[in-house]
Amino acid sequence: MGLASGRRALMTRSTAVAVVATPFQVASTRSRPLVHLRDLDIAPENLRFGEPPDDDIPLLAETLFAAGQLQPLTVRPGRKKEAAHMALDGRRRLLALRLLVEQGRIDDSFLVDVFVETDPARQAAAVLLTNTAVPVHIADVITAIGRMLKGKLGVPTIAKALGYAELDVKRLAALSSLPDIALQALRLGRLNLRQARLLARLNDADEQAELARMTLEGHGFQDWRVTEKLDEGRVTARDARCALIGPERYTQAGGRTETDLFGELPPVLLDPSILTEVWTKRAREIALVHEAEGLTVHVTAGPAPDLPEDLEPAGYVYGGMLPAAEMADYRDKRDAFNAAAEAVTEVLTETTDAEPVDMAIDAMIRARLAMDQAGWGGRAATTVVLRPAARTGIEIQCFTPEEPEVEEEADDQDTEATSRVAPAPTYQPPSVETPEPETEGVNHALHAVRTDVATRGLIRALADDPGIAFTALIARLFGQVAIRTHGQRSEAALALTASAFKPAGGRVIDSLDGDVWRRIEDRRAAWEASGQTVIAWIHALAHGDKMALLAELTALTLDLREERTTLIRRAARAEAAELAELCGADIALHWTPDAEFLKSHSKPLLLKMLEEMDRADVRAALLKKSDLIPWVEENAAEKVWAPASLSWTTPPEADATATSETGAPDDDADQTPSDDGAGAFEVTPLGEEALGAAA
Known part of the structure; x- marks a missing residue:
């Protein structure tokens, strides 16, 4: 036989198709009927054949009666004088069902879910292995626990029957209250267990069912919708105020906490007002030291305080904004502040005790004051605002009075002195002309x-x-x-x-x-x-x-x-x-302007809107603001304004007005109203009546 014939033989072997079914194909074709209990018995080859029922069989019987059969028995066809089906795996379940028959709670015609094994190899495996059947889906376990709870079985009893920890049973019991459509989505893999737990946290059953239905129909589970709903009005232990005070001070002040059953979300603080009060008290203790040195310190855990308008906040200083020496000094002080902030973070991870925390925060505040003074070209801060910060406990913002503009004499010496310290000019792009915002009479x-x-x-x-x-x-x-x-570096490939x-x-x-x-x-x-x-x-x-x-x-x-x-x-x-x-x-x-938008406006501004849309009416001035708002809303919608x-x-x-004021030609200049006011406005019949009444 030559090389060519050897190649042909090799090719023949490599393209052969197997005709023997694999064990997995055999498993997928197994018969799974429902058979009467009276047609079942324990196979002699069962490893525990002939052993008496153990003490937990009554508990297993209660579980089966409350939750139903979760896992099928593995049986083989009976031989000669044997029962029709002989149990290779599931002896204890069969004994528990027989106990229920003895108690009169079911009869021997009860239908039992079984796998029928006809392959000798798989029959032998079923005797030696206890997990030859398909694993129970978690959705079936959740449903079973729900039935057990309705059957008045307690959590410890259920945990013992299923071999679960009591905490796990409590968590699964919470999921058992989900709508059937949610459990169906979980069973089909459209919903994972984490999403099911998220869904269980919602209090509205209709909303739970709607989200589950959308998921089942292939629209995906909207995690954001649930998290936004849960986050509404909630304050958790991750709140920035907690970093400074710690959970102990909050609890000692009477604050209540609610922990997440599933251990996935941070604890919820039920008394945010107490949290604010405790944080403000701690921050005030830190602020007293700097107030004694002449600084004005505002402590706020809410809206920004009202500060004088002549105060200028500190901002980030970029290269070229200061002379080289001052810029180097600023960078050194900025590094010192960052190091002090890191020190505070390390201290807060270990303790929230006042003495070490106050020392670290005091050093951080002084470093911030020095950094901002360097960035302002030597001007010192006069006002400091302290806010909560999740990392350092306190966020610091410094303010200094705005520097007045001084007109310098343009002599050669001043020009030369200025040129020595002025930073290098930077490119200034052309500016775009924009209208001035309307701020008169506007809060x-x-x-x-x-x-x-x-x-x-x-x-x-x-x-x-x-x-x-x-x-x-x-x-x-x-x-x-x-x-x-x-810029901030993210976990994504693009640092945007x-x-x-x-x-x-x-x-x-x-x-x-x-x-x-x-x-x-x-x-x-x-x-x-x-x-x-x-x-x-x-x-x-x-x-x-x-x-x-x-x-x-x-x-x-x-x-x-x-x-x-x-x-x-x-x-x-x-x-x-x-x-x-x-x-x-x-x-x-x-x-067009709606009621929500219009209610922020004063009554004079609402009347001005009517004038701007050419819908002014003397009756409008007589209306209350609550009645005027719908009028303006309706007119704006009608006029599409x-x-x-x-x-x-x-x-x-x-x-056009600006052009006219600059002296440019105006096509309407010859139409200016005369001194007698004719043509300046049109008097409506309603206006004539009003003028007559006034006369």
């Missing part, structure tokens, strides 16, 4: 509401224009990477940080950013249903879908909210003006 709360709603309006406009959103994203990347390389616009004092507006969030949720559901990784799923999208998704994600990172009229973010406003101009943003296309304060670009009317 901080209203200003925050206006900028909040205006932000959401631009979010909608940007989300609808993927090309401009792409430009905005690239500009953001360029600003972080090419201009300033500082982003967060969605969700301020604590804001609200999602359904037709603006709410519409964008719905798009994101639809895409999240599509990704979860695909079973792919995020990168693989996005890579497979059509180019148009990628661009639309990019626009939506970029738009949701937009943040132009201003909390106070004294904190105008001019650089951000300039960018907003450019983006709004490019994508033709018009908030009125999707939204939104106030100019929500626009990021200068209105065309303002441009």
